[in-house]
Amino acid sequence: MTKRKIVKAILYVLLILLAIISFIPFYMMIVNATRSNAEILQNGFTLFPSAALMENYEVLISYMNVWKGFSNSLLVAVCVTLLSSYFSALTAYGFAVYQFKGRNVLFVSVLVLMMVPGQLGLIGFYDLIKSMGFLDTYIPLILPSIAAPFIVFFLRQFIVSTLHSSLIEAARIDGAGELRIFHRIAFPIMMPAIATMGIFTFIGSWNNYILPLVVLFSPEKYTLPVMMGALRGSQVAQNLGAMYLGIAISVVPIMIAFLFLSKYIISSISAGAVKE
Incomplete structure (x- = not known):
């Protein structure tokens, strides 16, 4: 028992240290957002915030409409997350539950698409949306999210390990339609995995820089990463406090x-760990 307590104490200490190390960059960012450019250059890092927050904010908004970029990024990220989660869950449910001709071929195609970097098709995608008249709109940023190969693969594996066929058969015997079974039985069971993928999808869409930079031309439509990238060549880049504040907002x-x-990530990871 004593040895077990010692090992447990060591693990707790290591976890606390890891949490502190992970939190330090965020704390530095928040503290530097409240300091002036001179304080950052002269004093380096400090544990205590300063009083230059409003000054940095005024400098930042004088060069960019940060809240417009914030709302643009939020709109795109939320739409991408919702569409990707729902249609990927629907597709994964079809692969896991139904038996149809060509199912294995289609699923292998999904696996192959997972291995193809999206940047390889950027030029062709640009020509496509240009011919369709979708340039300088949010449609190229939102609509392709319906096809998410990795999310389909992840959710399909989750369904196979957690959704018992007896539940579906019982619902069919009771007279429930296929869409009703999906929405009332399968979808709630899949929620931990959907939420897990939703987090990563939201983060990926929020941080997306290349595609918005290519398809958006109007400054008022820029997402926040594009706006932040445009600051590199402006005078606000010389004010480190304002730059830290913009990063903190993003x-x-x-x-x-x-x-x-x-x-939900913890629930998704532990799903299927205990077998009845």
């Missing part, structure tokens, strides 16, 4: 999303 939604949905 990170807040990701931290909030992870804070409220992280429990």
